[in-house]
Amino acid sequence: MPAIHEVATITSKGQITLPKPIRQALGVDFGGKVAFDLRGSQVVVTRVEDAPHEDPAIGSFLALLEKDIRSGQRVTALPEDLVRAMLSAVKTPVDLKDEIEGDVAL
Numbered sequence: 001m002p003a004i005h006e007v008a009t010i011t012s013k014g015q016i017t018l019p020k021p022i023r024q025a026l027g028v029d030f031g032g033k034v035a036f037d038l039r040g041s042q043v044v045v046t047r048v049e050d051a052p053h054e055d056p057a058i059g060s061f062l063a064l065l066e067k068d069i070r071s072g073q074r075v076t077a078l079p080e081d082l083v084r085a086m087l088s089a090v091k092t093p094v095d096l097k098d099e100i101e102g103d104v105a106l
Contacts, residue, residue, distance in 0.1 A: 004021050004022060004025055006019035006021055006022055007019075018034065018045070022045065026045070026046070026047040027047060028047050032047065032048075033047070033048035033050070034046065034047055034048060035047075035048050083096075
């Protein structure tokens, strides 16, 4: 990566605007995230890759649901009125008897 030297002014709220050449070099844009690491007297700015949020409660719930599905416990059909309401909200026609294509993971 070529050397880029840019100067940013700190506002009264302690904020800066990351200069455009730096944003472009890092490949970040509006909503992107950067990390600041203080190394001695230097600040190193790096792009932060968005990691998917993992909620431990969701993971536990999905594991319980998978166990129930595998054992056939507590698994019942959705109420018919709920099925009709869900299908009416879908923009693309759905045939519930169609085979599912591709991998399905819980």
